[in-house]
Structure formats: C-alpha cells, structure tokens
Amino acid sequence: MLREDRKRNTKERIVRTAIQLFKEKGYANVTVEEITRLCGIAKGTFFNYFPKKENVLLHVGNSYTELLSGIVHKPREGNLRDRVMAIFRDFLSLYLKHADILRLVLIESIQSATGSADEPTNLAVFQEAIRDLLEEAKNEGALRSRFDSGVCASVLVAIFYQTLISGSASADEAAMAAILQEQFDAAWEGISDE
Amino acid sequence: MLREDRKRNTKERIVRTAIQLFKEKGYANVTVEEITRLCGIAKGTFFNYFPKKENVLLHVGNSYTELLSGIVHKPREGNLRDRVMAIFRDFLSLYLKHADILRLVLIESIQSATGSADEPTNLAVFQEAIRDLLEEAKNEGALRSRFDSGVCASVLVAIFYQTLISGSASADEAAMAAILQEQFDAAWEGISDE
C-alpha cells in the first residue's frame, strides 16, 4: 500500500531530523516545532506519529540496532566468558561515544519498559541477543550452567545497565570497564564461594 | 537558625502535599500550581525549592527511608542467602503496594543517578545498606566470598531493579518474586558451573 510507505517515510524523516538536531543542540534545546519545520510538515503532524516528544528517543534507539548486532556477532577469540565480556566492553564503549543521546534513550527505554509495553523495547532486544549467544554456547558445550540462558542473560544485562547508570556520573571509560568487569566476574563465578 | 527551620518546614509541606495529591490523582494530573495553592504559597516559590516538578519525586523516595530501613534490619531466620532474599522479597512487596508512585520515583532516581549527582540517590542508599549487611556477614563468617561486598551488593541490587523494570509491565507479585529468585540464585551461585 502506498499510504503505508508514505507514513513510514514521514516517520523516518522525523526521527532522522530529530536525531540530527538532538546531536547538534541537545534534546532539551530542540522544540517539536523546529523538527517539523525542518521536515516540512505541520507541528500537529508530529503528534500523529509520536504521542510525546520523548517517544522519538525510543526510535533513536532503533537506529543503533545494526551497530549492536555488529558487536554481538563480531568474531572473537578466547573462551566464552572473555568473549561475552568483550561484547559488553564494546557496548560500553559505544554507549560512551554517544553518551549525550544514549543516556536519554536509556532512560526512556527503561521508562517505557515499566509502562505496559506495546512494542518490544530496545532493552529486551539486547537481552535476547545475549540469551541466544549463551544458549548457543550451551549447545556447543562452551557453557555449562544449571541456570536457564534467559535468566543468565538477564543477570548480565542487569549488571551492564547498573554500570551505565551508576557510572555515568563521573567515571571515565576505563574505570567503568573495571567496575563492569568486577561485577561480571562476581555474577559469573557466583557471589558466594559456597 | 530560624530561617533554616522555616525553609525545611516549607519544603516538607510541599513534599507532603505533593505526595498526597499524587496518590489521589496521579502525578501527571497534578499541577504545580495546585500543589502551591494547597500549601498557601505562590507558584514561584515551588521552584525556589525544586528546580523541576519531577524533583519532588526524589524526596518522595526519602519518605520511604524508614520503611526500607525497617525491612533491612528486621530480624530474620535462616542462612544469609535466604535472609537476603527475604529482604528483597519484602522490598518487592513494598514497591508493588505503592507501585503507582514508586514507579515514578524509581525512574526519577535512575535519571538523577545518570546526571551529575549532588546528593546521594535513594538507589545508592539502598545499595549501601545491602553492602553493610554482606560486610557484616563476612566478618561474622556467615559469608565466604572472594569478591568485595560492595561489588556483590551492586550485583544484587542490579538484579532487583532489573526485576522491577522488566516485570512491572504485567506480572503479579508471585511471578515477579519467582523471577527475582531465579536471577538471585544464578548470581549467588554463579552463572557458570565452571
């Protein structure tokens, strides 16, 4: 259907323009009117596509999907543990490289996850990718674990976000990576020595 | 100083009134003007105390401090692992009992944690309490772990928040408790069987 194509097109144009402006001037300094003006549409149209200004941020997240996928599927050396940790370090690096926007995207994604979700959130997609990785490793014998892969993925992802949240105050990448590593180790080997 | 007393008093009155109204009508349906009207102050005064409307939510969180402390220090039976898990279950229960507001408080706390923080956040306070608990257990010999208590606490807290965030979409308390338990076990014993 042609209608659908145009709608998708307009939506994408809005997102693209919004990202552009957010990067230039920062989220708070960009008005909806400015976005629509640059898109050549009326202000009201924006709200036909996104119920709130913040909602664009969710779609900004989507534009990173390919990058994330690239990181997950990049071929890596070493044992599973190191490989997984390397993935997280790459994620961290990517996050910090675009921290200004991604910080907002993260918050918004969390927020949308707590509300009754319609679409699967970015967070869920990420977690799913890690789960698949672990599951595959299990099947190949690279991981022995009595816990469900989904549960393990959830734990690892939780730690990752925790690091982003509590670390992004001040710490530099190296410090955050170290924090992440420590927690990662603790979860991987178990908090208790039994 | 008398000045200080009055200021503290006004601030508290604002917070109290805000909580009251938020519970009655929901955060989004309460205007700043309404809050100040009920407090008998001018609208502008509100912003002398809180830079943004949302910032009251951070202080709403503070009003739960005693409850949280009560849960942490409540005497409990069983081994450390079960005791810690029981604390988390009580936290979960408390959270769900006031989910409407606490959901917003949680988001706001996370948000303030990502910005350059001035005061220690609610999140940090919570984590600190768990760390102290673990540290004490270590000293008493109730916990043997090669990991730092702070790191362990961070992992556990991360899992807890993760559960709140991803669970609060639909699940009931029992389901969320089960999810929490699984992840807790995985982190406590270690994801890998080695």
Added chain:
DNA sequence: GGTCAATAATGACTATGGTCATTTTTAATT
C-alpha cells in the same frame, strides 16, 4: 472520472512548566 468514506495533515488554541525582575521578610548591627 465522479462519489464517498477513511485516513492523514493542519495550525489555532490551551494548559502548564519554568523564569525572573520586583517586592517583602528576616535578622544582624548600630
């Protein structure tokens, strides 16, 4: 190609968060 219902765009309008120059209150000092 004319008709019509569904879909989408529009922009005037409203509500409210947040600002700020001005006024009022406070309490220290003489």
Added chain:
DNA sequence: AATTAAAAATGACCATAGTCATTATTGACC
C-alpha cells in the same frame, strides 16, 4: 527603633508540549 543587606516569596510573563475541530488527500468502487 532605625538601617540595611541578604534571603526568600511573589506572580506576571513566556515558551512550548500537546489537543482537537477542521480541512485536505487518498484510493476504492461504481
């Protein structure tokens, strides 16, 4: 009690997010 400088309260004001009744566009059907 008069003076004064700092602190706090005030409310008119502005910017902008979000609404909604109206208008324009689309494409299916005859």
